[in-house]
Amino acid sequence: MIRIKRAHVLFAALAVALCVPAAGVSSGNGLPTTIGKGEGSLNLVAWEGYTQAQWVKPFQKATGCQVHPKYAGSSDEMVTLMRQGGGSQYDMVSASGDASLRLIYGKIVQPVNVKLIPDWKNFIPGLKSPSHNTIKGVHYGVSLQWGPNTLLYNTTKVKPVPTSWSAIYSPKYKGKVTVPDNPIQIADAALYLSKANPSLGITDPYELNQKQFDAAVALLTNQKPLIKKYWGLASDEIDLFKNGDAVIGASWPYQTNTLIADKVPVTDLIPKEGATGWADTWMLSAKAKHPNCAYMWLKWISTPKVQAQQAIYFGETPANTKACPIMDKLSKGSCEQYHANAPAAYFKSIKFWKTPIADCGNGKNDCMDYTKWQQAWTQLKG
């Protein structure tokens, strides 16, 4: 704690001493090359739990930027909030992959200079320039944390150990299956089909043409009679497993950890087809009023200690590889529990959420967009 504070007082002092012509100064590509003096305030749109006092208070003390968070309940709410008031009401947003492209293409966020974020070079390679926040080499934000959507199962009821997502599509566990109540679940079905039915030619589960999309929706429609409940909140799924109403399903590491802590015989794994996952990015509004504080926040939130604190608080994996030893210091075994030290192959096996859009890169605009996904999801649930 003390160490970090000093480092940041030093940094703040340095920034004031240099007091270079602030963020207005820009290099040829329009990006700031230095971080100027803080504007004293920072307005954030964030997921609940992303602006906890344990790392926000030291930040405010070190930089003088008062943080005003606004919690959003969904990716769509985040997009809506960032559009409000001409886009200048909030400085930053902790966008998930299924919102980030909408923000970029909607010109709601602006590019950032990752050279100003020293910890960026310590990020796992896959999160330095991921396709959900970096377009043609231009960075629209700095990655934060990530996590996989895993296959969760009851170890006493599910035997043998499932190795494929087929376990939640086959009638063996009829009436005991649970999956998230989220249109993005179509991507999970598409991921499974990309391996189970190669003739469909699915290469990216978020870029589906009509035929591939129909196949994924048909798979989910056939799955429906097997489903006990589509869960909306993480606590719903925890209840289902705790009370024996479900024995297998799609999940997040958070549920697994909570259930194991409650002595429920469960474990999770990533099946052989791989898994989908989420990765969040701090993005900067195109009309941010406090860009210097925003860059200071990007720097702060990327440091190993803050990354470790947030990973443990929320149950996700930090982008910064240096966070691992600190996680273990804060909570023994948490580095391995949240896969912070997993090899790159683990990260590569995950297809991260992104917004499905009509343009899927083949110039034909024949992919199914998110509105279609949402309608299909509502209709298949019926």
Added chain:
Amino acid sequence: MRAARLRLSGFFWRHRWAKALLLLAPPLLAFGIIYLASLVALFVSSFWTVNPFTTEIEHIWNLDNFRTLWESSAYRSIALRTIGIAAAVTLADAVLAFPLAYFMARIASARSRTFLFVAVLLPLWSSYLVRVYIWRLILNQDGVLNWTLNKVGLPDVHLAYTNFAVWLVFTYVWLPFMILPVFGAVERIPHSYIEASRDLGASGFATFRRVILPLALPGMIAGSIFTFSLTLGDYVTPLLAGGASSQFIGNVVYSSVGISNNVPFAAAFAAVPLAVMAVYLLIARRLGAFEAM
């Protein structure tokens, strides 16, 4: 100053309508602006659409939303499920509420009536959400119900996360709203009517069927307006107690606004319960429910 006050007072004395207008203006404005205007806004926006790429609302008049609703079998079955369960809940509540309301109004002593009133109203003091969650604890696989059944040697039942569970929870949650108007209606039946029926030689059942029930019916209809409309508009109970196919109209509205930002479609679907309730209220008025409220 005093003269001005007298003049003002005189003005209101001469113009009675001005006094009434002044008195009614605030509630009328609130009713008109907050309530009716929002309904009109809802109805108007249902004729717009959302641009699929930018997800911005486009103010072009069309009937696409209503066409989607009409043509898709999924939305039809969601609407029918919502109306069907709302009707089943209303029926169950009416059947359950009548004996209790009758007992409270005509048989119970003053003391036990007070006690029963508290018992009926007490659940309303706790959060609606808590009461839904309690039913989950009762019904789920390892819950209270199955535990009890196993103790007496009966096999498990699988009621949790089904439409049956949704119906059960609704019936429980809205029961007080049925009991109170039925109580009011039964209490108002003059005792002399029942005596007259007896004097004319009617049996107990005939008195019930030809005197008490017709006079209690407006109360039941009044109660049914609550139980029916509250069920029709709910989305929390289907979400928490329902299973794989328990979507209500409210759930589709919720996800249309919250997930896909498609307000016009949500508005179009929300117009369905509005229309159903309008028809229902017209019938209820014919049956004299408004006098019993």
